[in-house]
Amino acid sequence: MDTRTAPARLRIARLREVMAANQVDAVLVPSSDPHLSEYLPGRWQGREWFSGFSGSMGTLVVTIGEAALFADSRYWTQAETELQGSGIALVRIPTSAATHHVDWIAEHVKKGQALAVDGQVLGLAAAQQLRAMCERAGIRLLTDADLLEAAWAERPGLPTGTVYEHAAPQAAVGRPAKLALLREAMARLGATHHFVSTVDDIAWITNLRGADVEYNPVFLAHLLLSHHDATLFVGAGKLDDSLAAKLAAEGIALADYGQAPAALGALGPGARLLLDPKRVTLGLREAAPGNLTVIEAINPSTLMKSRKTAAEAAFIRQAMEEDGAAMCAFYAWLEPALARGERITELTIDEKLSAERAQRRGFVGLSFPTIAGFNANGAMPHYRATPEHHAVIEGDGLLLIDSGAQYTGGTTDITRVWPVGTPSDEQKRDYTLVLKGTMQLSRARFPRGTLSPMLDALARAPLWAESLEYGHGTGHGVGYFLNVHEGPQSISKAVPDTTMAMEPGMITSIEPGLYKPGRWGVRIENLVLNVPAPSSEFGEFLEFETLTLCPIDTRCLDFSILRADEIDWLNRYHAMVRERLAPQLSGDALAWLNTRTEPVPAA
DSSP, X not given: OOGGGXXXXXXXXXXXXXXXXXXXXXXXXXXXXXXXXXXXXXXXXXXXHHHOOOOSSOXXXXXXXXXXXXXXXXXXXXHHHHTTTTTOEEEXXXXXXXXXHHHHHHHHSOTTOEEEOOTTSSBHHXXXXXXXXXXXXXXXXXXXXXXXXXXXXXXXXXXXXXXXXXXXXXXXXXXXXXXXXXXXXXXXXXXXXXXEOOHHXXXXXXXXXXXXXXXXXXXXXXXXXXXXXXXXXXXXXXXXXXXXXXXXXXTEEEEEGGGHHHHHHTOOTTOEEEEOTTSXXXXXXXXXXXXXXXXXXXXXXHHHHHSOOHHHHXXXXXXXXXXXXXXXXXXXXXXXXXXXXXXXXXXXXXXXXXXXXXXXXTEEEESSOOEEEEGGGGGSTTOOOOSXXXXXXXXXXXXXXXXXXXXXXXXXXXXXXXXXXXXXXXXXXXXXXXXXXXXXXXXXXXXXXXBGGGGHHHHHHHHHTTTXXXXXXXXXXXXSSSOXXXXXXXXXXXXXXXXXXXXXXXXXXXXXXXXXXXXEEEEOBEEEEEEEEEEETTEEEEEEEEOOOOOOOSTTXXXXXXXXXXHHXXXXXXXXXXXXXXXXXXXXXXXXXXXXXXXXXXX
């Protein structure tokens, strides 16, 4: 194949022309936008545009002679395929938080040369690390220019979707109450002003939702809050007059999206500005006056929105019932269709499952692109079938389906693995070891305030005992009709900090996995809610309430490695699933539910 005309190669060549014209020797292209979002509007998908790598996380560095894409183990197989012919080298990194690209830049950019990165999309914390490296290496760091603009002729503009209200009763806490809580937090920290740039925080604070970012009901905005007023910087015309008037009556004024830097610059020398260095960009930080007192701390709203109220938890349980009913209807179609020999592909699964969810009460959209991976495709944790590359579900093997939805009363995320034909003994063993990890963490009890990364080893222990491992985190926080990934808690190998303390009301995924490249993958995921456990003389304790409602397939189990207490947990979980979902179902879907939740005999 002649790779000289590969799209990524041509785009990198164009970028190098712009670099040369601006006397720049290297460009850093992060997966980021002015709000440091995980999922990006099209305008800021430059890393994907120039490299061809479509994974949700990754970093691109381009020099005059070389180019490298940094990705963690979730994407290695995918990146190898998508980077073919691009001339871009894949650098494998251990986790998405790794900073190997900084070391790579230090090795490949010479003293006195210039490195450019758009400061408007570079996180403040990341900028501090990058700047320190550049100072040590004698590299000139340029952060005041967006070179992608000149090199990307087809670059999309700003999204123009409308903003709407997340209304009661699902919006269980009103805007005035949330603003009051934020102002109390500001007072404790000694701040006169607070600037918020992360779009999920803003959506939570304002009880507003939008569609500027695919799969996430958020909108592009900044928020500047003082003790007596608030300004929401948002695109013109995105809110209708009645909603704007309602906000104004509650003390929230509207201003143009692009005016946020000027508003920061206009703060007087007596202001004390609260900023989250992990959740604001360098460009916005530098817009504030140099003589301003800046208080660096986590956004109080990030902590607040992670703790769902009792009313929100009740709506989430209802959303789980809707989601579980949709999955039962889907699987009641899938299994007979496969048995009849119908031609079903990974794309068919996405279409059918999404259609079932769309019929459920409160459904708004999917919460992320459905992952339906059969056999080898299931070994890629973030695989996505496309019309050009997908598998037919036929023969023997394992089908992994990771999917979720947005409902007005909650956000769902679930992974199940189903046998197609006859699973092998090795597949059954892999499946059972992963399930043991899911169960072991699900059954945990721990002191309130435990740092969430400390729980990670519980899910990995059954795999580690067999010298097996997986490369992604075990669990992420989940929003309330918001982003499917949210912090601050993370059950992973992340370096713990005090913001990761487990508190009542937090929703987190539990999703250990095992992946054998080119063969199959296994991941079993439920969402869980932190709830109080019995206290003792040693203080308050928490445990998990499993929220997700869908059978876990028992045909893949290797009973020789399951303990009686593990079988008991599975039977009790299935009894709950049947009790909660049966009233939502009838006909084939109810029959399927009853079959798949039959108790399994004790070992």
